[in-house]
Amino acid sequence: MSKKIVVVGGCGHVGLPLAMAFADQGCEVISYDLNPAAVSLVNDGKMPFLEPDSEAVMKRIRDAKTFSASTDPAVISQAEVLIVVIGTPVDEHLNPDAEAVPAAVAALGPYLRDGQLLILRSTVYPGVTKLVERRLSKLGHKVDIAFCPERIAEGKAFTELYSLPQIVSGCSEKAVERASEVFSFLTKQLVVTTPEEAELAKLFTNTWRYIKFAAANQFFMIANDYGIDFDKVRNAITFDYPRALDMPGPGFAAGPCLFKDTMQLAAFNNNNFTLGHASMMVNEGLPLYLVSRMEERFELSTLKVGILGMAFKSESDDIRSSLSYKLRRILRFKADEVLCADPYVTDDPTLISQEEVIRQSDVLVIGAPHNVYKGLITKTPVIDVWNLLGNGTVI
Numbered sequence: 001m002s003k004k005i006v007v008v009g010g011c012g013h014v015g016l017p018l019a020m021a022f023a024d025q026g027c028e029v030i031s032y033d034l035n036p037a038a039v040s041l042v043n044d045g046k047m048p049f050l051e052p053d054s055e056a057v058m059k060r061i062r063d064a065k066t067f068s069a070s071t072d073p074a075v076i077s078q079a080e081v082l083i084v085v086i087g088t089p090v091d092e093h094l095n096p097d098a099e100a101v102p103a104a105v106a107a108l109g110p111y112l113r114d115g116q117l118l119i120l121r122s123t124v125y126p127g128v129t130k131l132v133e134r135r136l137s138k139l140g141h142k143v144d145i146a147f148c149p150e151r152i153a154e155g156k157a158f159t160e161l162y163s164l165p166q167i168v169s170g171c172s173e174k175a176v177e178r179a180s181e182v183f184s185f186l187t188k189q190l191v192v193t194t195p196e197e198a199e200l201a202k203l204f205t206n207t208w209r210y211i212k213f214a215a216a217n218q219f220f221m222i223a224n225d226y227g228i229d230f231d232k233v234r235n236a237i238t239f240d241y242p243r244a245l246d247m248p249g250p251g252f253a254a255g256p257c258l259f260k261d262t263m264q265l266a267a268f269n270n271n272n273f274t275l276g277h278a279s280m281m282v283n284e285g286l287p288l289y290l291v292s293r294m295e296e297r298f299e300l301s302t303l304k305v306g307i308l309g310m311a312f313k314s315e316s317d318d319i320r321s322s323l324s325y326k327l328r329r330i331l332r333f334k335a336d337e338v339l340c341a342d343p344y345v346t347d348d349p350t351l352i353s354q355e356e357v358i359r360q361s362d363v364l365v366i367g368a369p370h371n372v373y374k375g376l377i378t379k380t381p382v383i384d385v386w387n388l389l390g391n392g393t394v395i
């Protein structure tokens, strides 16, 4: 039976595709969001960011009239199911904000109705689900509370929302049953855990990936310092060798999730997280490493350096926590001038066209491995840790 769902943070990078997916399954969905510009775009049938396959879904749910967006918190009262998927970043001192989700839920207080199911979906500091339950029950709210973490990757939402198993946890059996029913609209594979297990499962998932990228980046630096092309070493390791097939290549490991979730986990463990902190040093150090190697090859202070790709990953327009910007900051200090381009990024007026960057630069650096750079033909030297151009990764 279809559900009335309100997604809180429903115009964000993961909230919006989720809301649209439920609406596409016939549920009546409202995206509630504090961002009026995003709400207005969404109500005009436009996406505030790139997400492949979103156009067709948006058209279907607009035709079916199962979806809308709103900045009015009164819509909360209309829901049978509330799903909270607001952002949960760490602050400038790398501290998680354990109050982000409880505070957002508290703000919904006047609009909550007894009998609603409240599903937390943001990546939370461990213990937040039970904290939300304690606070709401102290205020006399009779809502079922579940925690069902989001594990999709941006750019794969409309595949992964249906293909990934969903971890479901709740503060009561009823909450688990109700949340399972909700996610059965998207997938038949549910993994039931306690809220604490689910909270750790999500943080471990992202941290695991972050550590793997750090290992690859450190291997790259070791090989490179020895004058060896890591791409060749990696090919030798992974060729027909199943136990190493998941070894990533080197590159900027950045974006709004992996780093901050590793730091959330470190904070949760009283900052005793050697592996997590070491991974941060390696991954966040890669732009510095590249520039120091470039300084050995080039007289940077006399040169114009071009960065191609400012998004935090390939085929994305998302610049949140992108290491290309750290690279730009370092290069602005060292080089004569830094010019940047990205075919997808639309919200940075300092970017210029790719043609202009290539025309003016003395050295180019690939900052995000967009597919379009694979065919790049230029006589200008290119620093390319992803080996997109096929000339090796030695710097």
Ligand SMILES: NC(=O)c1ccc[n+]([C@@H]2O[C@H](COP(=O)([O-])OP(=O)(O)OC[C@H]3O[C@@H](n4cnc5c(N)ncnc54)[C@H](O)[C@@H]3O)[C@@H](O)[C@H]2O)c1
Pocket: 008, 009, 010, 011, 012, 013, 014, 015, 032, 033, 034, 035, 038, 085, 086, 087, 088, 104, 107, 121, 122, 123, 124, 150, 151, 152, 153, 154, 256, 257
């Ligand atoms: N981006 C990803 O790939 C990804 C993947 C899995 C999980 N997550 C997790 O999902 C959560 C959301 O991430 P995101 O990337 O979608 O963030 P986002 O910033 O793109 O979206 C969050 C949305 O919530 C809105 N918002 C903030 N506070 C609100 C409030 N109190 N009431 C209503 N709306 C509010 C914002 O305006 C924004 O539109 C985070 O916890 C993140 O760690 C993200």
